[in-house]
Amino acid sequence: MKSNGESKGVSRNIFNLVLAFFIFALIVFVFSLIYFEILGKTTGFASYGYVNLTINTQITLNVTNNTVNWGPGMVNAGLVNATLITHGGSIGTQTGGNWSGTNALALFVENIGNINCSLSIQAGKSAAGFLSGTGPEYQWNVSNAHANACGAWGELSSKGVFVDVNVSAAATVCNKLDFHTGKRGMYIDFRLVVPYDVNSTIANALIADTITISGNTAV
Amino acid sequence: MAVKNAEKSVSSGKVSRKVVIALLILAALLIVASVAIITSNNSAKLIVENNNDNSNVVPAVESAKVSLIINPNPDNIPK
Helix, strand or coil: CCCHHHHCCECHHHHHHHHHHHHHHHHHHHHHHHHCCCCCCCCCCCCCCCCCECCCCCCCEEEEECEEEEEEECECCCCCEEEEEEECCEEEEEECECCCCCCCCCEEEEECCCCCEEEEEEECCCHHHHHCCCCCEEEEEEEECCCCCEEEECCHHHECCCEECCCCCCEEEEEEECCCCCCCEEEEEEEEEEECCCCCCCCCCEEEEEEEEEEEECC | CHHHHHHHHHCCCCECHHHHHHHHHHHHHHHHHHHHHHHHHHHCCCCECCCCCHHHCCCEEEEEEEEEEECCCCCCCCC
16 A cells, blocks of 8 residues: 555656756756855855955154254354255255355155145244344245155245245145155255344354144145 | 655656655755855955045154254454
């Protein structure tokens, strides 16, 4: 006597459909194994593979040459002043006095962060406050040490041209300073006109002014 | 095995219901396994998210100096 399961068997057509579905599933399965190279992996199935990588932006300025040092000197006899000028990475020159420009190179500023930034500079003293005397001048100019380092100039009056330093507020001299190696350096040059009649309180003493250099988000 | 049993049953004109159910279950399992493989591999992509939010950038501030010594010249009488 046959069991109920066998006596109530399904027809050949239905079986064929089921068989076709089974074969289809088998093909899909084998295809997925081959296509995704599961068989060759030792790690088996990966549950998920999400990698969240966050890159923080950072502005960092590096002032490689951070001191313009003219050392001692005097205005030549018979002259009302001496003019001292820095020239980028070359030694400074002067006329009308006997200062040495050996240690008087321009400030060299680099953006060593990972985004472009703006560059602002501010002096601590005006010409009169720094040098005193009759007709002193204290000026700066900004230029590219690396070609095209500054992609958008700020205060154009200071680009390659000496202008009086800013004391009351910072001057944004470059709106977009690049950060790529070999394209991120700028010079800040200075021009001093030293009067012969400086105030006795600063005569023979080391006088200095502090320049504040700021890097912020590129404009 | 299931297919072999099925062939035996087919010879009688009718196929055992158990065999058909077994085939269906196997096919379903294969489909589920295939979907698992496909979805697991699709999710294994490297997603790089760069939170380039400049509002959190901290300004950099450096300082530099300009210095000199001015010695008065005793002979310095402007002409």
